[in-house]
Amino acid sequence: MQLPRLSKLPKLAGIRNSQAKAGLPPGTLIFVGDKVSDKSQVDLIAYNEHEIEEYSSQNTEQIIGRLDKTKVNWVNIDGLHNVDLIEQIGEHFHLHPLLLEDVLNTEHRPKSEDYADHLFFVLKTLYNLTGDSITYEQISFVLGKNYLLSFQEKEGDIFDGFRNRLRQINNNKNRARKKGSDYLFYRLIDTVVDGYYSILEKVGERIEILEDEVYDNPSRATLKKIQQLKKELVFLRKSVYPLREALSKVTKGEYSFIKKDTLPFFSDVYDHTIHVIETVETYRDLVTGVMDMYMTSVSNRMNEVMKVLTVIATIFIPLTFIVGVYGMNFEYIPELSWKYGYFGTWGVMLLICIGMLMYFKRKKWL
Amino acid sequence: MQLPRLSKLPKLAGIRNSQAKAGLPPGTLIFVGDKVSDKSQVDLIAYNEHEIEEYSSQNTEQIIGRLDKTKVNWVNIDGLHNVDLIEQIGEHFHLHPLLLEDVLNTEHRPKSEDYADHLFFVLKTLYNLTGDSITYEQISFVLGKNYLLSFQEKEGDIFDGFRNRLRQINNNKNRARKKGSDYLFYRLIDTVVDGYYSILEKVGERIEILEDEVYDNPSRATLKKIQQLKKELVFLRKSVYPLREALSKVTKGEYSFIKKDTLPFFSDVYDHTIHVIETVETYRDLVTGVMDMYMTSVSNRMNEVMKVLTVIATIFIPLTFIVGVYGMNFEYIPELSWKYGYFGTWGVMLLICIGMLMYFKRKKWL
């Protein structure tokens, strides 16, 4: 009987494909990651309190031509495999080669970094596309004076809800339109962190289901699921934990591109991130508890089986001895010629049997 | 035989219902939590050394109209599902939208935060309403120059004892009436932290009971209770631990709304909180010890059973062999025709039996 196999190890951030780059100078731009989409596209949303304009193109120069310094310019790039496109963007915005390299390496750990005239920020979005396994996508942001660049691995709909809100013209409460690129930056990060909660909710449900399974019917499949969950929590933790430090730097007002009245919002996201991290730690505790219960449960069942079987054997062993006694061929065994010898023997055996059962019962062995 | 089920996972702070909010802008006020009460009401207690006045209403404007800047105004709001009411309060006191959002999210972690003209503080009260399970309620405070707002999920009687003391007119020792809103704030937090002690006391009793149970009669129900307790301690820790940091900020005098002569009182609550946290850690150690004892105890019992049963089998196996010998049908077996062959065999078997019992006894196997 074979144990079911765990799903494969998630590809570990920065480990994958890294050999391809070894030896190349740091300025060389190479896409390190899985090409998850064929398309690559640049979208520009330029807005202020009164106007909003949108362009979409695969030609960088067109997009750059439309940038409007009097508005907030949100340039969103989908698909990182198009290295030339990234390079053109980088040139226009004077991005450091190392920054571009980090954008293209989709297995970077979350971090925030201050460059002279822009702020760089990397984090992971989590999806629960199909089934239980968690998918990771890296999103990089470059925040400048009146622009925000966002780099996504593939076309995503994670920001679509927010885009729709931006487009609403006559909305008195539409704070986003009145504020600068730093607030836009906050809203996008907030959306990503909100996404963590729904992932955690599903993980929580899986823990509850596993707990039930462990009590009702702990099979090898349960063990597989527990191990799988444990592993996912290891990777979840690895993806979220560094975000704490990255946001902490932002919160402390180290970066000049975040205006002072936007800071409380970042504090809020920071609180959420700590909350997420603490919940991941709590879940690890709970999964460890479930694993312990599984072990105890399986060993209890085994003991149960062995005990009952052993009791059966123990009852019959003395009885078998007795019938053996009267199977002996001695010439003189007085009991053999007694009239009720046979039935008497049965009676004695019955008494022994009942006696032992009662003894076992009293000892709580049954 | 099926293991009893653990009670369900407590709803995890901030995870629950969070999906409903995803995508909405941060200023949107939505009640995130379980509606635990239908009623929602605002109470005002305005007092100074000489006078005390109380109003109760569901109309915010009435309450606001009665605020008296020459007194300490304690505004207590019961029931957070009435979002409009919260919003009106927020408008009057110029509360930041993010603060209101935190008030309405009943799954926030304890924290203290400084706003320009008020101090925000969130913590959890613990109840042991029925049976052993612990109930959590979130209470938020907003401390301003001469007012204190307290937001409760439901009508609570946790502060009733203190209200009665406040009302006593002719009480020379009634320090509370002579002091400002910061002292009021301290007294309410102190009441909450005092409540932790009684919860811990009950948890301590449960540990003692479980220890006895593990020695006397370790059943599956015991295992269930141990795991339940372990889990509750995980959540208890999560609720109390961040309070340490929140109070530490207050104690360090970072907040201008806490007068200098009130600081020693906060140091005192801070000491109590550390004491509570240390006790929770100690309890975790103890529960781990109880779990270890359970495992050892169960495995000892199993071994006990198996050993006795195996000893019985072992004694009868050689005897059965002997009676088998004289059940053989060889034509020439001299013993069979001996006069006392049968009784002699019994004698030999008795000797073997006694010999083995003595051997087992000496080896301490019985």
Place this chain on the structure above:
Amino acid sequence: MQLPRLSKLPKLAGIRNSQAKAGLPPGTLIFVGDKVSDKSQVDLIAYNEHEIEEYSSQNTEQIIGRLDKTKVNWVNIDGLHNVDLIEQIGEHFHLHPLLLEDVLNTEHRPKSEDYADHLFFVLKTLYNLTGDSITYEQISFVLGKNYLLSFQEKEGDIFDGFRNRLRQINNNKNRARKKGSDYLFYRLIDTVVDGYYSILEKVGERIEILEDEVYDNPSRATLKKIQQLKKELVFLRKSVYPLREALSKVTKGEYSFIKKDTLPFFSDVYDHTIHVIETVETYRDLVTGVMDMYMTSVSNRMNEVMKVLTVIATIFIPLTFIVGVYGMNFEYIPELSWKYGYFGTWGVMLLICIGMLMYFKRKKWL
């Protein structure tokens, strides 16, 4: 067979009786603790290099009247249940109500706290009165300019040795008489910390005895003792650990009442405290090791038993089969009519038996 019971949980500091206080204002003085003595008494020792005077009374005013500002006044209060007495002392020395409350709560964690005109210090003394269990007593100190108050739960003889030294008039080396109240304070704390060493020594001896017991004769009583020791180390740690921080504050010269040339003495006590804490940690490691050995030892013994019994069963099972063969009633079984059939069978069985024993021996199963 029932496992022996662990002794009850030690009452946990600050948890006990705390409910009685809930809701009362912080200034209310209530004795929280077990009344361990009926008597309550105040002793005054006032001394300088040349003179020493002693008074003893149950009347606080008498004692206060005898205070001599030109000497070091050591006021020792035995028995905290006499709240009035404590209150009078508090009034005379202008002690903060929170300080008095801490004095009366005998389940406080060790701490040092700076008040405007005195220094407050709480710690635990440990006794090994009878048998192995450790008894805790709380001692509080209030150090002022020329006085030291010490509050003890019961009449103690822990400071008697030091009192006798103080009384020696003509002692050139009697540094204590030449120094101020801060040195007196140091000497008393030093006496308490010295007491920890003798407790640790006894704990060390118990570990050695347990180790021997685990090797010689690991019974359930051993398990009980190991668990008991483990638990005591948990509480020992809890009592001593916070002392580190309390003394660290003193050592850093944060308190004005400790003169600069007394500081090296406090550094010395601080070193001893760290030493005690490290030893407690080492003991925890050792006890964990003893527990592991117990488990291994018990499981080894069980395996030993099972193996021997199984070997016996295994040897007789084939033999029983053989005698069964010749008990069959087939009409034609040639061996039955052989002359030496019976003895031959015995011979064969003997050979099988010896063969198996040799095989088991070679395999090291016996």
Place this chain on the structure above:
Amino acid sequence: MQLPRLSKLPKLAGIRNSQAKAGLPPGTLIFVGDKVSDKSQVDLIAYNEHEIEEYSSQNTEQIIGRLDKTKVNWVNIDGLHNVDLIEQIGEHFHLHPLLLEDVLNTEHRPKSEDYADHLFFVLKTLYNLTGDSITYEQISFVLGKNYLLSFQEKEGDIFDGFRNRLRQINNNKNRARKKGSDYLFYRLIDTVVDGYYSILEKVGERIEILEDEVYDNPSRATLKKIQQLKKELVFLRKSVYPLREALSKVTKGEYSFIKKDTLPFFSDVYDHTIHVIETVETYRDLVTGVMDMYMTSVSNRMNEVMKVLTVIATIFIPLTFIVGVYGMNFEYIPELSWKYGYFGTWGVMLLICIGMLMYFKRKKWL
């Protein structure tokens, strides 16, 4: 049956051969390490944006004569057993005797140290030469104003790729040629850290293979491999962990020899190092998980065997009792003379057998 042996302990850094040095004064230069190569050679690459010159010699003076202060001089020394050669180098560059001692002790932990007129840096390169075991080589760097010394244990090809890039004359993107010795220093460290990734990738693959093996066919060889991997991760961690601190010092700009515009590059290597350390920690978690699975898997298999065998025994024991009953020699056993007694007995036994099998099936014991 004997467990396979783990490969020998890797030689522990600094422990090996250290006895040979004990007692000698700190200035004494002795090669501490395994002589891994016979050859020892000095290579000089001197370059600026326009020119590049290369010399190779075993004569230090020749090399020193060719140093060109207007260029970046990279002096690479292969083979540390030639102590005289190292000493001559040291004299020319005014290296501190302790620095030279560290260079010659190939079991040093990674560190960076500031000397008045140069910066010293030690780290480990990892190879996966043959099979699974990891080989460590120590590389030391001395960075001066316009030179970089690199000391390798043996001739290596780890820097060959980079050397080739340096030689390319007409390369517009060849940043390395335009920059100073600090950039050269960065590039070499970057190359070493890149090498860690490929080692980690292989370790990751081995974990996956082991996971499969644990599910498919957990043998003793698997256990051996798990333990081996665990051990290698212990040493891997020990080799990489201190690099974090060493690089951190460089990143913080503590060293005057690193120009300000080269710092971002070191931040990048620092990020990679943290990433490597986190991955090593994750791998340790995963290997622990694999070990747990191995234990569970082996114990499950054992239980499987025992259960089936016990079930077989349990079914036959009652049957054997029944046939024993009718083997008794009582004179009056009515069943014996029934016509279908024999076949009836078979029928009863068959029914019992089927009944028990069904019972076991329903109980899921089979």
Place this chain on the structure above:
Amino acid sequence: MQLPRLSKLPKLAGIRNSQAKAGLPPGTLIFVGDKVSDKSQVDLIAYNEHEIEEYSSQNTEQIIGRLDKTKVNWVNIDGLHNVDLIEQIGEHFHLHPLLLEDVLNTEHRPKSEDYADHLFFVLKTLYNLTGDSITYEQISFVLGKNYLLSFQEKEGDIFDGFRNRLRQINNNKNRARKKGSDYLFYRLIDTVVDGYYSILEKVGERIEILEDEVYDNPSRATLKKIQQLKKELVFLRKSVYPLREALSKVTKGEYSFIKKDTLPFFSDVYDHTIHVIETVETYRDLVTGVMDMYMTSVSNRMNEVMKVLTVIATIFIPLTFIVGVYGMNFEYIPELSWKYGYFGTWGVMLLICIGMLMYFKRKKWL
């Protein structure tokens, strides 16, 4: 069968004999430790670059008379039980009574402490005198302007190698002679720390030997050795760990008696100490691994035995049933009168036996 006993607990630093001191004033000098030598002697080596003089005496005054302020004076005291001698030394050099007390308490933890006109330093030397057990000796240093006092428990040869180097007159490289007392102090500490390496080397060898033993022939003696090693590592860690902090203070240049150009040497010893600590931690990991292997190994062997024995029993149980069948005494059992009934039965039983063996083989149970 009795488990072998662990060797006794090493005497725990500071715990031993401490009761003897309880109650005495801190200035009282009492030797706390085991008297390991009868002799007590004072040696003086006074040297500068040109001269070296040596005196040896049991009379302190003679030695003091020979002190030469123009030279470096190294006063080495062997044997601490001679309290008077220590006191005379202390008086001459104006040592603080607490310092002298620390010198005499041979169970102090390593520390460095700054006194007004000298620096105090305590650490442990380790010996591997006989067999595997490690012996600890405490050495205290007092470093003054032009003198160094070293206090040893017994006559040691640990510094003999260094003494011989000092005596070499015409040695150009003899840096020691040219430098001050701080360098001498460094050299002695360096010698002690070098000694740790050789202890660690031996511990490493013992781990390797234990690993082999666990694979080849894991007996109870192995278990004993593993536990012994574990315990020794606990005490080793305790002895070396605080040295880190003590040296760290020296390295940071906090002490005025260490000249600036001697600091790099202390940094070097500090590095070595960290290296030793890390190696101890690594060894603890390895020993834990060996213990795990022992457990797995022992349980594997036990399973092996049980499985084979159970298989034997399982094969014979059905056979015994069959022979039982034909031992029944029914009047009509057709098979009994068949000509080849007996041999046929043998045949059937042989087939069953072979079938089961093949089944077990295929299932890999054998």
